[in-house]
Amino acid sequence: METIPMASVSPQRSELRKKVIESIATTMDLYGVNHSFGQLYGIMYFEDRPMTLEEMKDYMNMSKSNMSYAVRSLTESQMIYKLDEKRDRKDQYVAETDFFRTFRNFFGAKLQREVDVMLGSIREVVPELSEIVLSEETSAQEREEALRDLHKMRHAEQYYVWLQGFVDRLQGGDAFFTEGE
Numbered sequence: 001m002e003t004i005p006m007a008s009v010s011p012q013r014s015e016l017r018k019k020v021i022e023s024i025a026t027t028m029d030l031y032g033v034n035h036s037f038g039q040l041y042g043i044m045y046f047e048d049r050p051m052t053l054e055e056m057k058d059y060m061n062m063s064k065s066n067m068s069y070a071v072r073s074l075t076e077s078q079m080i081y082k083l084d085e086k087r088d089r090k091d092q093y094v095a096e097t098d099f100f101r102t103f104r105n106f107f108g109a110k111l112q113r114e115v116d117v118m119l120g121s122i123r124e125v126v127p128e129l130s131e132i133v134l135s136e137e138t139s140a141q142e143r144e145e146a147l148r149d150l151h152k153m154r155h156a157e158q159y160y161v162w163l164q165g166f167v168d169r170l171q172g173g174d175a176f177f178t179e180g181e
Helices: 011-030 035-046 053-060 064-076 099-134 140-171
Strands: 080-082 092-095
Touching (some): 035 053, 035 092, 099 140
Antiparallel strands (some): 080 092
């Protein structure tokens, strides 16, 4: 990452910011976000003004297509937002600086996708497994194995129903559970 040309930032503060920006990128990389996208988020996190795609491209020294992909990815994760007003007919973007909100948005979306995929699959196969179990044409061994699979699916479904409740509370801002829940 090159020197960050932020206005009115001393060289010492610039170096300190670079350390934090690199840490943001590293931690985001742990969760499957491209390292350079994490750097971009870190740069925007410290900016006190909206940035255009062109400015971001210059900061990051990235191609326009890669920068567009980075911005689309960060926007979908609600880590940055496109503003309604334009500057010189160019879209402007600003980073979400509330780490609690960023956590809720990012992990809420990832977990919701997992819940949707898994519950959809489980709820699709359970009726078919049930038919195998109930069919008179099913052998005893096949019935026993289908019952085992059915039991696993019911257990998994309980987990994903619980996870859906967690996601709902996380996205609602209530990620801290009271005793007994």
